[in-house]
Amino acid sequence: MSSDIRIFGALVRRESRSDLPLLGCLAVLVLVLAALGSAGPLLLARQQDTALSQRITAAQRNGPLLDVAGQFTLDVAAGYPASAAPAVPLRTVLPDSGRDLAGSFGPVLGPTTHPERTTLALPWGDYLSTTALADGYGDVSLQPLWVSDADAHVRYVQGQAPSAAAVAKGAAPDIALSQAQARALGLSVGERFQVASRTDADQNAPLSYRLSGIYRPVDTGDDFWTAQAELDQVQVETPTVPGQPSPLVVQGLVGAGAADSVSTDGFGYFPVDWYYRMDLGRAANARSAPVVTALATLGNSLQQGWCGALDGNGNPECSLDGQTVTTFAVNDTATPLLTAFAQENRQFEALASFAVASLLAVGLATVVVAVRLLLRRRSGDLVLRRSRGASTTELLLSRMATTVPVALLAGAGGWILGRPLAPSGTSGHPLPALAIGSVAAAVLLVPLLTWYTVREPGTARRSRQRRPVAARRYVLEGTGVLLCVAGVTALRVRGSSGGSTGGGIDVQLSTVPVLVALTTVLVLVRLYPVVLRLLAAWARRGGGTVAFVGLRRAGRDAPATSLALFVLVLTLGTAVFGGLISRSIQDGTAVGARWTTGADAVSVAAGNIAPGAVAPGLAGPGAVRAELVENLRVVNLTGDGDGQIFNPVALVTLDPKALAAAEPGSPLAAQLSALAAGPITQLGDGSDVLPVLAVAAIADHREQTGTYSANAIAAVSGHHPTRVRPEGTLDRAAQLDPVLGPLLDQQPPGTLLLVGTTADDAVLPLQSSGSTAALLWARPGAAPAALRAAAATALQAPQTDVQLQSDVLTALRTDGLTRAVGRIYTVCTALAVLFALLAVALELVLTARERGRTTSYLRTLGLASRGAAGLQILQLVPLAAAAAAGGVLLGLVVPRVLGPALQIQQFTGGPTGPALHTDYSLTLVLGAGLALLVLGAAAVETAVARLRRLESVLRLGEQ
Known part of the structure; x- marks a missing residue:
């Protein structure tokens, strides 16, 4: 027995030495595949985590993703909280209130959110001017604000920052204004002015303020001046009566003690906002789903953490650091961002799965080629040993004795070597199935192919008929083709949804292309x-x-x-x-x-802007060669003939001549050219009938209903009844004209569309739910900064979104x-x-x-x-x-x-x-x-x- 073992061992050593190059090749293949299983998923997850962190960072340049709003309620008679808690001045509560509130965010949101800013709004008031306002300006609405991190974002060119200390009784609290605001109001440092409150105006005397300093913005590379632009800009509103001076809206900075001073003068309601910055860390993608779940229940968590019994009106009694606060309202813009990214990430994983599956298929096929060559070199020796009486088991064991240790060691080595290459702390996990599969392929292929070679003498194999062999081949090939057809059919029926596992790999989508390649x-x-x-x-x-x-x-x-x-x-x-x-x-x-x-650039304002608020003459010798202003209104249509309702419908109005001049090849301009000649008619009941172009769903229904009554949603100006009459059908090219994009992007998918001309604006109401866009086309070589500046001034609105x-x-x-x-x-x-x-x-x-x-x-x-x-x-x-x-x-x-x-x-x-x-x-x-x-x-x-x-x-x- 021992001699047989020695002979077997000598045979294995001899075969190992002669097969060393191929064994080394097989080991490298298994090692690489095992290392891919160890490090590949983590490297892929790092790409996803980095992409999500990039999205979050970009979004937070425009403002925090999480805002918790409340309202401090004080006893206006004594300046104390309305509850029985001891009096706590607001100036001592405000600096730490954001961090204290975050203590009830829970174990998921707590580590991922960080207090960024707290703002406290004092009552709006009408500025009582003691100095001459700048030319063209009329009434001024002023609101003092306390902003926790304002000092880091402003530089005082005159005076100093408002004092954070308590304000003596009878003294005027400090306020600071920007250079543009102080210039518009005609104020200088040290001057006092009064603000008449709009709340309980008959009971409260005007509030006095002292201008302590004038500042200019400091760009610190964050979102402050994007979110708090009103602290620098003078907001010019459209006058209610044409020809009158434009009203102004101004926000100024006050110290933390200003609210305590104002509360003693009869004001006890102070809106407060706590803004939080979000950082999901290195494993951002894995944390996104729990964060979305936690954000959905954040309002309830805050109520449970800071609110007790109900008051006499049935409202919760909430107290934060000794100050009474109303029910918390959560403004969550993180959930839409994370949800949209999750959808895109699923498609990314689907695309990635094909590349990964193809790589694995190529790697495993290479392993098969290596094993075939390894056995081909020993085929003559195996047949000779079989003819000398060696059993099939002995031949299988001799072959496995040389390859199994190599495959196991290579698999373990690849897994170990892959760990240092993999980044730590990502959302991914190693894939041991890949390492195990590569080892198993090498271990199992050797005995299977060896058995196929030595299962019977070669003469007996050659003497068998070839027809059964060919039949088996046809069956295998036909099975492969059928699997491919079935997989493609199922995938097309399924579409882009479903199919992915918990690890993000879409098995069906990754398998079908490999089957197509095999076919x-x-x-x-x-x-x-x-x-x-x-x-x-x-x-x-x-x-x-x-x-x-x-x-x-x-x-x-x-x-x-x-x-x-x-x-x-x-x-x-x-x-x-x-x-x-x-x-x-x-x-x-x-x-x-x-x-x-x-x-080339666009400026979009929320709500419809009156024609007088559109800056004329931007197109000229400067950076802009052409401009176009378009309005969007949201209406409900009711068929006058059969009562058919279409809701909601987006009604866009623009100037077809201006569009044709800016974009000569515009398909929408070509369709609108005929519509522009059609006049607005008036029916006997005084309603105006507007000719429009409509999508097929509305235009095809015109034969049954004639005209449609248009009911504007959230109208802010009075108007008489309006009807629309589809004069044509918007073709697909016109619906996809890029000029409609800035407005239609704001509407939910599936919103129906009407397009009219600017002549319709004269009879259509202005809407708070609508929007206005000014589109600018640049001259060749125009500097982006000049184009951005032109777009920023295109619409005279308090807030506009400018994009290049x-x-x-x-x-x-x-x-x-x-x-x-x-x-x-x-x-x-x-x-x-x-x-x-x-x-x-x-x-x-x-x-x-x-x-x-x-x-x-x-x-x-x-x-x-x-x-x-x-x-x-x-x-x-x-x-x-x-x-x-x-x-x-x-x-x-x-x-x-x-x-x-x-x-x-x-x-x-x-x-x-x-x-x-x-x-x-x-x-x-x-x-x-x-x-x-x-x-x-x-x-x-x-x-x-x-x-x-x-x-x-x-x-x-x-x-």
């Missing part, structure tokens, strides 16, 4: 031998011996090289698919940015998820190319004996050395051509096959998904590169063979 290879393996036989027959008639033999040999070897063909086709297909996605996203972002801004198309385009293209898509396809393609190169090299070694024997025969018959070299290369040209054609075809077909399951609109914006644009230059380079790769490998093999002079050697007994 492509099956078709190629069946077709290109037929083509080769036809070419060989043509070469035979032409007398080309080398071409005839090479083509015949390539056709005969086609089934044997199918695995290498699969690797090459899938690698190239993935690269072409990635290039198509990158190009489509690149082109789609340009369309999305154009839809978002409508022009170039900024939107940059934001879309530098978005974390968009860039991550390109990165993952680049990395996976690079690794797949390395695997494919190794697979091709191993496949060439695997089939080198047959090619060498053919060359030796011909050399013996007198074939020249140059002809032998050409024959070597010619035998692999069909493989290169088939791989290049199949890979390009796969990369171009897969996006069309996936259909609705492939959605990239989340990365581009815009009203619809972008068209798929093939990057033909990249596709050509990739296809040619792969063909050159195979031909280069063939040339290297030929050079090595010539160096060793193997093509002229026949073994003993060969004929």
Whole structure:
């Protein structure tokens, strides 16, 4: 027994030494796959976490994502809290109130939110002017504000900051104004003025304030002056009576003690806002869902933490640090951001899953090629040992004894080596299934293929009929095709939703492209031998011996090289698919940015702006070559004939002549040109009938209803009854005209659309629920700063949102998820190319004996050395051509096959998904590169063979 063990051990050692190069190759493959399972998911998760953190940072430049609003309620007679708690001055409560309130945010929100700013609003009042106002200004509304972090964002050019100490009884609290505000009010440091309160005006005397300082803004790179722009700007409102001076709105800074002083004068209600900055940390993506859940219940958590029993009116009695506060209201803008990112992230994972699945398929196929070559080198020895009486079990154990330890050690080593490469603290988790699968593939393939080789004597195998073998092959190929068709059909029916596991991998979406690649290879393996036989027959008639033999040999070897063909086709297909996605996203972002801004720049104001508030003459010799103002109103339509209701409907009005001048090729301008000639008519009941263009759902219904009564939602100006009459149907191109984007982007999906001309504005009401947009087209070479300044002054409204198309385009293209898509396809393609190169090299070694024997025969018959070299290369040209054609075809077909399951609109914006644009230059380079790769490998093999002079050697007994 011991001697048998020694003999077996010696045999294993001998085989291990002779198979050392291939065992090393197998070990490297398993090690790399195991390392990918260890580090890959974490590297991918870091991309997602970085993208979400980037979104949060960008959003918080415009203001905090979380705002908790309340109202301190004081006893106006004594200045004490209305409850029985001891009196606590507001000046001592305010600085720490934001941090104290966050103590009840809970274990999820607490660590991710940080107090950023607390603001306390003193009562609005009418400024009682003692000095002359700047020309053109009328009444002034003034509101003092205490802002916790104001001192860090202003620089006092005159005077000093308002005092935070208590204000002596009878003294005027300090207030500070910006340079623009002080200039508009005609005030200088040290002057006193009065403000008449709008609350209980008959009971309260005017409040006195002393201007303690004049400041200018300091840009600290955060969101302060975006969120608190009113502390610097003078807000000019539209006068209620045309021709009258414009009213002003001014906000000034006061100290923490001002509220205590004002409360003794009969005011006891002070609105307060606590603003919080959000930081989800390194594992941002994993924390987003719990944060959304916690935000949904934050209001209840605050009530439970700070409120007790109900008062006599049934309202909760809340107290914060000894001060009575009303019920807390949560203004949450983080949830929409996190929800939108979650939807985009699911699509990113779907796109990434194809690249990852393709890489794994290529890697495992390379493992199969390595194992086949390992066994091919020992096939003669196995058959000889079997003929000498060795059992199948003995042969399996001898083969496993050399490969199993190597695979296990390589798998463990890859897993260990991958850990230092993986970033820590991300949302991802290692994928041990990949490491286990790669080890299992290497461990199980060896005994399976060994058993297939030695399960019966070779003579018995050759004597069996070939028909059952062919039948089994047809069944396997048919099964693969059916699985592919079923997977594609199910995926198209399912669409882009569902299918992903908890780890984010969409199994169905990642499997279907691999099945499509397998089907492509099956078709190629069946077709290109037929083509080769036809070419060989043509070469035979032409007398080309080398071409005839090479083509015949390539056709005969086609089934044997199918695995290498699969690797090459899938690698190239993935690269072409990635290039198509990158190009489509690149082109789609340009369309999305154009839809978002409508022009080179846009200024959007909430609510309809009166025509007098639109700055005229921006188009001229400056940065702007053309401008267009459009209004959006939200109306309910009721059919006058049958009572059919359409709700809500967006009604957009604009000047078609101005649009045609700015955009001569605008499809909307072409349709509106005929409508502009139609007059507004009036019915007998005094209602105006406006001609409009309508979407098909409304326009097609006109025959039954005639006209529609339009009821404006949230109208802020009186108007007489209005009706609309569809005069035409908006075609698809007109509905997608970019000039409509800045206004329609604000409406929920599915909102119906009407478009009229600016003549309709004369009879339509102004709406607080509507909006006004000023679109600007830049002159060539115009500086972005000049264009932004022009857009900022286009609408004379208190708050406008200014966007430049170039900024939107940059934001879309530098978005974390968009860039991550390109990165993952680049990395996976690079690794797949390395695997494919190794697979091709191993496949060439695997089939080198047959090619060498053919060359030796011909050399013996007198074939020249140059002809032998050409024959070597010619035998692999069909493989290169088939791989290049199949890979390009796969990369171009897969996006069309996936259909609705492939959605990239989340990365581009815009009203619809972008068209798929093939990057033909990249596709050509990739296809040619792969063909050159195979031909280069063939040339290297030929050079090595010539160096060793193997093509002229026949073994003993060969004929």
